[in-house]
């Protein structure tokens with residue numbers, strides 16, 4: 001069998017960010033200001049803090065204006081909604097992201113719905129979700145968008161292929177399945193109640209694991225020559241290191257294309273957030289110019 005292709009999300013994300021960074025000066029020249037991403041973090045969850053820090057760093061790296069609003073755990077829903085409403089009304093803010101999860105006393109759905117659709121860089125607003133499912137223009141959620149870019153980069157043909165997505169969350173599994181369907185894959189969505197999961201996954205030409213269970217996709221679950229995309233991020237209790245949902249060392253021997261963890265889907269999610277911010281900015285600038 002030909003050698004397995006390992007898609008470096010890290011390298012591709014770097015290229016995407018460099019391309020954006022190269023475009024920003026001309027945009028500043030044309031529109032008078034850089035794209036502006038506002039990120040809100042409520043509470044002190046260490047993983048969320050680190051995600052928010054990376055997003056701010058990415059935004060600065062590509063030349064955007066970046067605002068991070070850190071709020072105490074005790075922030076009320078009303079206070080948070082007011083901040084979102086102010087950012088919605090601020091014509092110099094293009095993208096708004098509330099880092100999830102929010103503390104339990106805040107209704108996550110209300111928060112997501114409060115973000116203006118045109119500034120919803122995560123693509124989680126119900127209007128964006130509906131647009132995705134009705135094949136209308138939308139902001140694509142960053143993680144599945146990143147996966148699609150990786151498939152494209154690796155030259156994976158999707159049309160007519162059997163794709164199996166393990167996981168059906170709103171942020172990964174479901175939009176991933178729809179985006180593969182839109183590229184004419186025949187899509188199966190597997191989940192915790194799927195019977196004979198291995199039988200289902202062995203049918204896959206393209207297998208996407210988005211579960212959150214350390215190395216649950218073993219070599220016997222993968223067809224020889226399959227394309228395997230690992231979205232999972234898990235902490236290995238033995239090594240303390242990050243690892244995916246796929247048993248990489250065994251599956252790499254069998255797959256034709258595979259993504260590593262870390263350095264795979266994670267960096268692409270971040271790069272696609274920068275792309276989404278740029279798209280929201282360009283839409284806003286076009287609209288402003290028309291109104292001029």
Ligand code: NDP
Pocket residue numbers: 143166167168169170171172173190191192193194197210211212213231232233234265266267269270
């Ligand atoms: P969720 O917990 O929301 O969803 C997990 C899904 O996996 C559910 O649909 C669940 O099924 C399914 N599942 C759970 N156990 C099994 C099982 N034994 N067999 C088959 N399916 C199962 O997680 P997310 O979608 O938010 O995230 C998934 C993973 O991706 C996590 O590790 C997360 O950290 C990672 N992630 C990575 C990102 C990145 O940028 N790399 C971005 C976002 C997430 P059911 O619906 O029946 O409960």
